[in-house]
Amino acid sequence: MKLGKVELCHFLQLVGLFLCFSGTSQAEPPRSRSKLYFQSGRSRTKRSWVWNQFFVLEEYMGSDPLYVGKLHSDVDKGDGSIKYILSGEGASSIFIIDENTGDIHATKRLDREEQAYYTLRAQALDRLTNKPVEPESEFVIKIQDINDNEPKFLDGPYTAGVPEMSPVGTSVVQVTATDADDPTYGNSARVVYSILQGQPYFSVEPKTGVIKTALPNMDREAKDQYLLVIQAKDMVGQNGGLSGTTSVTVTLTDVNDNPPRFPRRSYQYNVPESLSVPSVVARIKAIDADMGVNAEMEYKIVDGDGLEIFKITADKETQEGIITIQKELDFEAKTSYTLRIEAANRDADPRFLSLGPFSDTTTIKIIVEDVDEPPVFSSPLYPMEVSEATQVGNIIGTVAAHDPDSSNSPVRYSIDRNTDLERYFNIDANSGVITTAKLLDRETNAVHNITVLAMENQNPSQVGRGYVAITILDINDNAPEFAMDYETTVCENAQPGQVIQKISAVDKDEPSDGHHFYFSLTTDTTNNHNFSLKDNKDNTASILTRRNGFHRQEQSVYYLPIFIVDSGSPSLSSTNTLTIRVCDCDADGVAQTCNAEAYVLPAGLSTGALIAILACVLTLFGALCNLHKC
The missing domain is CATH 2.60.40.60 (Cadherins)
Incomplete structure (x- = not known):
């Protein structure tokens, strides 16, 4: 008969168990006076109850019931007068007994990982009287483990991180596999770890499952993520053992090991002289292969002829250097500026300073472009005074403006009538002389704020504005x-x-x-x-x-x-x-x-006449009183 690999394995384990229990029963005497004997396998050796324990190999796949052992009583003469019965866990449903011979068989495939042992009770009865001929005794059928469970990574798949440039042997993460087989029997649950994918960058300790770096100077900027496959194998890794795998994604975290670098050694920007303060002149950016805070930079102007004109700051979001003007540009005064800009990391890692300075410089040339500018007044405000008694046509003062461009175009003056609705003043278009056009009254308006317009002759769209404050001086022209x-x-x-x-x-x-x-x-x-x-x-x-x-x-x-x-x-x-x-x-x-x-007395009545009238009234009143008996 030709046996398969699984059947051969089961057969060898049964042989081993048979030899083991045969030797034990020959070496040790019974410890009780019980007359009920147990025989494991097909051995006829007499066994004391207290020593008896049956073993059944799990996962038996045969077609016939699996023989477990035999019960026998001393009073059994073999004439069929004794019958054997079985009770307890799995009796009748899993384990059956031949009531005549006492042979016990398992009728179902057993799994130690579901239940490791069964506790049963055995009894020998007189077949005629159905009374016990022996005291009822308890015994155990233990399920013998085989290596039928592969190791499993219950927490996988794993993710972990380790700083780039870490030295060899830096711990990354620990993986753990569990095996459901019996850890107390053989090597079925003894696991060793190995790495199937991820070499030569990482290694794993066979006993602990700790993953470590195996190569020095792993650079995130070259490769930032690795996929490892870790195997756990039981039977201490021997041939025939079962195995399980898990994946570990290892990400190299960034360290500040790269200095910033400008893509170009020099830049040039053209800006109009009319740019207002504080407008942006240019944006430049140094490239840093690092990320996050390790790529944050600071910019500064380290040299140049525009230190007071320009300023540079770092944009926190884009890490660009933003150049702005702090003072107005004037093409007629200076046509170009040269600046040397430095970009540096904020927090350089001291371990990498030996690689060189963690900064870089570039040159910026700013060309100022000429713009046709409006006339400019010599003063932002012209304060003037005039007496309210001054005559029409008298001169109050003079304003002056010029074209700031190199063409120096002549200008013409006028008053913005929105600021002089009553037309109190006139201005000479060529000279800028301001005169009175009406009589002034301080008590009506003590101060006149007017705007003077200066317009280029060659380009009338270029208009400058000057401001004049005319204070009217008081004279004594109002009586108290x-x-x-x-x-x-x-x-x-x-x-x-x-x-x-x-x-x-x-x-x-x-x-x-x-x-x-x-x-x-x-x-x-x-x-x-x-x-x-x-x-x-x-x-x-x-x-x-x-x-x-x-x-x-x-x-x-x-x-x-x-x-x-x-x-x-x-x-x-x-x-x-x-x-x-x-x-x-x-x-x-x-x-x-x-x-x-x-x-006031009525006209024409004297005091005597008034007394006479009063006497008559009193007399009349007395007569009326007597008439009515008051």
């Missing part, structure tokens, strides 16, 4: 007047010398040394017997009473002309009339009523 409309009252019981009003004055002019007013009564009222005026010498005056006994019935309103003079040169004066009303006042001098009409 009352500061407000006063409501002045005098009590009927006022006493002589009592102040009834304090007045002040205002003047639209603004003398340089401040206002000073003088107050007095007009000449025609200086000798009146009712009121007097006192100048307080502080730009105010007080009005006082000169008598007592003011009566509304006699005169309810007084008009007092007051003369006010300012301190201008020449001085101006005005007469302002103060209206004074006579009022009935309480004891505290507070006016109660100033209405005089209720006290």
Whole structure:
């Protein structure tokens, strides 16, 4: 009969188990007085129960039930009077027993990884009485392991990183394979690791599964990723062992081992002189093979003739050097600039400084292009002054502008009428002389801000703007007047010398040394017997009473002309009339009523006539009272 490889393996293991248990049962005496014997395989050796344990090889693939062992009782004479029964785990479903002979067989393929052993109970019964002839005993059927499980990487596939340029032997990652076979029996679960793909760059330690670098100076810029295939093989890697594999993706992480380099040794840029501050003149970029923070650069101008004109900064996103102007360019002053630019890494790795400086330089030449520029005024602002008394046509001042281009075109002047809507001023188109076109009034507009336009004769589209601030100087052309409309009252019981009003004055002019007013009564009222005026010498005056006994019935309103003079040169004066009303006042001098009409007698009636009328009214009232018996 020709046996296959698997059948031969099972056969040899059964032979080994048979020899093992035969030797054990011959070498050791029974430890109990049990009369129930167990025979493993086909051996007839008497075994004590406590020593008995059956072994069954897992994964048996034969067509017939697998013989496990035999039960036999001393009382069994072979006449069929004894029957054997089996109970416990797997009895009848997995394990069966010949009740006459006591032979035990396994009817199903067993897997140690699913269940490693089964605990059963055996009993011998009298066939006629069905009573036990032996005490029930317990035994174990252990499933003998075979190498039927390959190692597995439960955490794979793996990813890992290691810095580029790492020395040989740098640990990268540890891989672990597990084998479901019995680690206590043979070498079925003893795993060794090997590398199938990834040499000569990496290696793996056979026992631990630690992956290490195997080549020095691995350069990320040359190759940044490696795919490794790691094998785990059981049976200590011997022939016939089972194996499993996993993949490991190793990425070389960047270190700063590359300096920046400019692609060109020199650059040239043309820019117009009209470029505004701080416009971008140029963008340059040094190339760095590193990445991330290791490729971040700083730029600076290390030499050149435009250090005060230009500035360079680094763009954080693009790592470009951005050159901007800090001062206006002037083609007529300088037509070109030369700059030497340096690019350097921020944080160079000290290990690689021996490779050379971690910086590079290049030369930038900036050509300034001529632009037809508008005329430029000699001053950004022209302050001028003129008296408000000046005559029409008088000169106020002069502005001057010139063409900054080399052509030096003549210019013509004009006033932007949007800034001089009333056309107070004129300007000579050729000379820039500004004159008055109308009479000026400081009190209407104290400052005139006008814009003067300067236009090139050859190119009228080129227009420059100058700014003129004309301050109108004050003259004393406004007389003083009352500061407000006063409501002045005098009590009927006022006493002589009592102040009834304090007045002040205002003047639209603004003398340089401040206002000073003088107050007095007009000449025609200086000798009146009712009121007097006192100048307080502080730009105010007080009005006082000169008598007592003011009566509304006699005169309810007084008009007092007051003369006010300012301190201008020449001085101006005005007469302002103060209206004074006579009022009935309480004891505290507070006016109660100033209405005089209720006290005025009807025209043509004397006091005696009024008394006679009153007597008649009283007589009439008494007669009416008697009539009605009141």
